[in-house]
Amino acid sequence: MQMRIFDSIQKRKVVFEPIKEGEVSIYVCGPTVYDDAHLGHARSALSFDMLNRTLKALGYKVTMAKNFTDIDDKIINKMHNSNKSLKEITDYYIDRYLSEMEALGVKRADIEPKATESIDAIEQMINSLIKKGCAYRVDNGDIYFDTSKDNRYGTLSHMVNNEDDMQSRICQSDQKRDPKDFALWKACSEPEICFDTTLGKGRPGWHIECSAMIEKHFDNKGEYRIDIHGGGADLLFPHHENEASQTRCATGCEIAKYWMHNGFVQIDGEKMSKSLGNSFFLKDALGVYGGELLRFYLISVHYRNDFNFNEEDLLSTKKRLDKLYRLKKRVYGIKSGTLDSEFKDTLLEAMSDDLNSSKALSVIDTMVSVANDRLDKEPKNRQFKQAIVANIEYIDTLMGFGGSDPFEWFQQGISDEQKSKINKLIAQRGEAKKAKDFKKADEIREELLGMGVQLMDTNEGTKWERVDR
RNA sequence: GGCGCUAUAGCCAAGUGGCUAAGGCAGGAGCCUGCAAAGCUCUGAUCCCCGGUUCGAAUCCGGGUGGCGCCUCCA
Numbered sequence: 001m002q003m004r005i006f007d008s009i010q011k012r013k014v015v016f017e018p019i020k021e022g023e024v025s026i027y028v029c030g031p032t033v034y035d036d037a038h039l040g041h042a043r044s045a046l047s048f049d050m051l052n053r054t055l056k057a058l059g060y061k062v063t064m065a066k067n068f069t070d071i072d073d074k075i076i077n078k079m080h081n082s083n084k085s086l087k088e089i090t091d092y093y094i095d096r097y098l099s100e101m102e103a104l105g106v107k108r109a110d111i112e113p114k115a116t117e118s119i120d121a122i123e124q125m126i127n128s129l130i131k132k133g134c135a136y137r138v139d140n141g142d143i144y145f146d147t148s149k150d151n152r153y154g155t156l157s158h159m160v161n162n163e164d165d166m167q168s169r170i171c172q173s174d175q176k177r178d179p180k181d182f183a184l185w186k187a188c189s190e191p192e193i194c195f196d197t198t199l200g201k202g203r204p205g206w207h208i209e210c211s212a213m214i215e216k217h218f219d220n221k222g223e224y225r226i227d228i229h230g231g232g233a234d235l236l237f238p239h240h241e242n243e244a245s246q247t248r249c250a251t252g253c254e255i256a257k258y259w260m261h262n263g264f265v266q267i268d269g270e271k272m273s274k275s276l277g278n279s280f281f282l283k284d285a286l287g288v289y290g291g292e293l294l295r296f297y298l299i300s301v302h303y304r305n306d307f308n309f310n311e312e313d314l315l316s317t318k319k320r321l322d323k324l325y326r327l328k329k330r331v332y333g334i335k336s337g338t339l340d341s342e343f344k345d346t347l348l349e350a351m352s353d354d355l356n357s358s359k360a361l362s363v364i365d366t367m368v369s370v371a372n373d374r375l376d377k378e379p380k381n382r383q384f385k386q387a388i389v390a391n392i393e394y395i396d397t398l399m400g401f402g403g404s405d406p407f408e409w410f411q412q413g414i415s416d417e418q419k420s421k422i423n424k425l426i427a428q429r430g431e432a433k434k435a436k437d438f439k440k441a442d443e444i445r446e447e448l449l450g451m452g453v454q455l456m457d458t459n460e461g462t463k464w465e466r467v468d469r
Numbered sequence: 470g471g472c473g474c475u476a477u478a479g480c481c482a483a484g485u486g487g488c489u490a491a492g493g494c495a496g497g498a499g500c501c502u503g504c505a506a507a508g509c510u511c512u513g514a515u516c517c518c519c520g521g522u523u524c525g526a527a528u529c530c531g532g533g534u535g536g537c538g539c540c541u542c543c544a
Contacts, residue, residue, distance in 0.1 A: 316480075436503080456507050
């Protein structure tokens with residue numbers, strides 16, 4: 001089975017062909033750690049987590065890098081406003097980011113470089129750019145990249161720059177030779193945020209870190225440095241354009257063979273922003289809905305499309321995931337058996353087609369439906385039950401959901417004390433039912449429903465789930 | 470102003486030239502059940518509008534209209 005991905009540069013789906021047979025190198029732009037992660041960070045992380053899992057499932061040896069930008073104007077502002085050190089701020093947000101990503105089931109990257117720990121590579125790359133005449137220093141000590149030296153600048157994003165228009169946007173005091181030029185190195189003197197290097201005292205610009213980190217951590221020496229470079233759709237220009245240009249000028253190589261960009265997240269049809277006051281922090285959403293549901297919801301839309309986050313949709317999507325867990329309850333305690341190869345192939349094929357997670361979910365829906373039907377007809381077919389267990393395990397591995405305990409899933413947020421009360425009432429109802437006192441049995445059922453507990457009489461006895469109304 | 474994305478049933482959402490346009494939620498009918506719930510079965514779309522290309526288009530091209538994004542820090 002081959003992997004097909006949509007390459008942002010060619011603007012079409014292409015068959016993925018790795019630089020090295022059987023291996024894939026991926027670099028994804030990570031967050032600037034000056035604030036809590038929002039749903040957009042989650043979307044990006046999930047998109048490339050799916051890529052990672054799918055490539056691994058196809059048998060590739062994947063090396064994935066995701067950086068942390070831990071030196072930046074916004075962080076420095078926060079430092080000045082909060083009286084905290086740079087490291088206190090960045091450590092705090094890196095920790096939070098990692099634990100929130102874990103809650104979403106995002107696998108850790110193999111390499112997690114930080115800008116402040118890559119100064120050597122950054123310095124080396126800037127020096128090399130200066131040597132080649134692709135960078136220049138201005139009066140205040142800042143160093144800029146000279147975009148005019150790269151005749152392929154703009155070929156990545158296809159941005160045609162309108163000079164007249166650009167004029168209005170640049171700051172008058174800027175000493176750039178061309179509006180498109182960007183800072184590689186910002187001179188400064190504040191000790192905590194400056195690095196003493198052969199470039200002078202200063203700190204790196206944003207774009208250079210990714211190029212430098214890729215040089216540092218990946219060692220392909222051919223035409224391309226890495227296989228796939230990913231990030232949010234907004235990064236295509238100027239960030240990725242600049243990265244590509246720097247690497248091209250410094251090394252003569254292209255930075256990445258393929259580029260992938262995930263779509264945006266909107267909230268109730270509006271762009272997320274603090275000023276709008278819409279709750280978009282991942283921590284808030286995780287607190288209310290939990291990581292697994294959030295993951296399931298966010299991957300229900302193809303990664304390249306924009307995502308409109310909406311609580312109503314999220315809750316109807318939960319019912320879809322519930323169905324998987326009800327099936328899991330039906331095979332509870334059964335040992336895993338042989339995976340249904342047709343199911344596995346169909347699911348993996350959907351994901352191999354440019355991460356068509358929407359289609360993958362529909363493949364799972366069908367598996368659940370077929371399994372329920374057959375379990376109704378053959379309730380004692382142990383081998384079939386074992387296959388279902390294996391199927392669900394495979395879903396967990398490839399898609400990253402379905403791995404929780406099915407009873408816990410439906411009983412989240414209910415204390416042991418409440419549970420014993422519920423069980424007592426269920427037992428009482430059982431007695432009433434046995435005595436054919438249906439009036440009393442129904443009263444108890446109503447009482448439980450009032451407590452948010454829905455009963456289900458099954459062959460294996462009465463089960464219950466928490467219901468949200 | 471420049472560049473680009475998008476428009477599929479009440480809602481969410483796949484499909485990008487050709488059998489009956491996936492799947493989920495909501496709704497309706499049935500089976501099952503003491504009754505429910507769950508589960509299963511059945512049930513819904515001339516694919517934004519107008520032209521064009523083609524034997525054939527939701528799918529390609531042109532023009533509208535609506536929504537959105539990037540061009541400034543941004544996932």
